[in-house]
Amino acid sequence: MKEQSKRLGEDKIGSLMWRLSVPAFIGMFVMGMYNIVDTIFVARGVGSLGVAALSIAFPVQMIMMAMAAMFGIGGASIISRALGAGDQERANKVYHQVIWLVVISSLLLALVTFVYLDPLITMFGATPEIHQYAKDFLQILLLGSVFQTFGMAMNNIVRSEGNAKIAMLTMIISAVLNMILNPIFIMGLDWGIRGSAFATLIAQAVGAAWLLIYFLSGKSSLTLRGFRFHIDWKLSGSIVAIGFPSFIMMSAGSIVSIAVNWMLNIHGGTMAIAAYGVANRIASFMIMPINGVTQGMQPIVGFNYGSREYKRVIKAVKLSIIAATAMSIIAFVVVELFPDLLVSVFTEDKALLRDGAHAVQVVLLAAPTIGFQIVCGGLYQALGRARISFVISLMRQIICLVPLLLILPNFWGLDGVWYAFPLADVGAFTVCLIIMLRTWRGLFKNPEMV
Numbered sequence: 001m002k003e004q005s006k007r008l009g010e011d012k013i014g015s016l017m018w019r020l021s022v023p024a025f026i027g028m029f030v031m032g033m034y035n036i037v038d039t040i041f042v043a044r045g046v047g048s049l050g051v052a053a054l055s056i057a058f059p060v061q062m063i064m065m066a067m068a069a070m071f072g073i074g075g076a077s078i079i080s081r082a083l084g085a086g087d088q089e090r091a092n093k094v095y096h097q098v099i100w101l102v103v104i105s106s107l108l109l110a111l112v113t114f115v116y117l118d119p120l121i122t123m124f125g126a127t128p129e130i131h132q133y134a135k136d137f138l139q140i141l142l143l144g145s146v147f148q149t150f151g152m153a154m155n156n157i158v159r160s161e162g163n164a165k166i167a168m169l170t171m172i173i174s175a176v177l178n179m180i181l182n183p184i185f186i187m188g189l190d191w192g193i194r195g196s197a198f199a200t201l202i203a204q205a206v207g208a209a210w211l212l213i214y215f216l217s218g219k220s221s222l223t224l225r226g227f228r229f230h231i232d233w234k235l236s237g238s239i240v241a242i243g244f245p246s247f248i249m250m251s252a253g254s255i256v257s258i259a260v261n262w263m264l265n266i267h268g269g270t271m272a273i274a275a276y277g278v279a280n281r282i283a284s285f286m287i288m289p290i291n292g293v294t295q296g297m298q299p300i301v302g303f304n305y306g307s308r309e310y311k312r313v314i315k316a317v318k319l320s321i322i323a324a325t326a327m328s329i330i331a332f333v334v335v336e337l338f339p340d341l342l343v344s345v346f347t348e349d350k351a352l353l354r355d356g357a358h359a360v361q362v363v364l365l366a367a368p369t370i371g372f373q374i375v376c377g378g379l380y381q382a383l384g385r386a387r388i389s390f391v392i393s394l395m396r397q398i399i400c401l402v403p404l405l406l407i408l409p410n411f412w413g414l415d416g417v418w419y420a421f422p423l424a425d426v427g428a429f430t431v432c433l434i435i436m437l438r439t440w441r442g443l444f445k446n447p448e449m450v
Helices: 003-009 013-045 048-084 088-115 117-123 128-160 164-188 193-216 233-267 270-306 310-337 339-344 350-363 367-382 386-407 414-439
Strands: none
Touching (some): 013 193, 013 270, 013 310, 048 088, 048 128, 048 193, 048 233, 048 270, 048 367, 088 117, 088 128, 088 233, 128 164, 164 193, 233 270, 233 386, 233 414, 270 310, 270 339, 270 350, 270 367, 310 339, 310 350, 310 367, 339 350, 350 414, 367 386, 367 414, 386 414
16 A cells, blocks of 8 residues: 555544645646636637537536546545555455446447437527537537546546545646637637637546556556456446435536526526526636545545544544635635626626626525535545435435526526525535434444444
């Protein structure tokens, strides 16, 4: 076992959280910046129709990310606990299974999406004027689906062995390259929205290659030695079961995007869809660093739970909740005080500026509750408690948000779409709090029941 994995069970929790969370935080921050910069160049180089097209394409991107998260987080949870228990052979076996699951599933998804691309774009809520923009973007993006899913899944695997720096550098390399290529392709070469897609594809391919080089270098606790095509269905089932809540959560994000686009199309039209595109990018940027804290927590929780060091697990969770909640409050304050300034970064269009500022302000009204929700879901995944994590992942996106999106616009019109988000956050937070309170003491009294 490499030194970075041993330290998960030996170093002080505070210093471990700092060492693992800060690189993850930086990586997620840079990725958030990439999303912002990407949208800025599309907004200024293509226009509001281009931004609206990104919103239409978002469900497909979410599905790719959902698959990567399912295999990556599911595999990472088992690997962390296997390393904690000293079972190197099982850790390597899980790692090999994740690679095959990622490659096969991403290629199948790309093929099916290509075949049904036109009807899918229409189903996602595209108006006729947006349709071709979304198609141009997705046709190119799908060519690199295997790079995106491989990179995201393997980043989770790298974090599971305690090497947060490599995971951070992967995200930084991809994001910075994307930010450099975007203006060159969109404006310099006048490729429009296709330029944005090409920049994304190349950046993701480079990130995937960087990770592959790391695993081949011998610096990882995991090895490709003995790698061959073999699907262990039982082991794959365990990976999927643990990672499935992440798949549901992100897939639910795709379903929510479709529902939002449809309701916006009905109650606001193309400009409302563009406003959602801007608001969604800002909200994602504000929330993304919180995922860095959770990603730093998960290998610590998994490793120490596997080695039965339960007090270390509890301390890591407490620190994560405090840090994530503090970030959530900061995000809330910034958005509520400076919505116009945030949206003005993307566009000078007065209508988009007005609608986008109002949208992001309302969507993040319950932002202080989001950090706790994210940590709560990440905790139960790290513990391998798939059922509880599954319930948490369904709560905000499906059980709370979708019904609210369908009901509230009938009374409040366009505002009903925006207010569905904070109300769903409050509902999901309440359920997470109840679950945590009911199971928290189990870590002291009967850890196997948590």
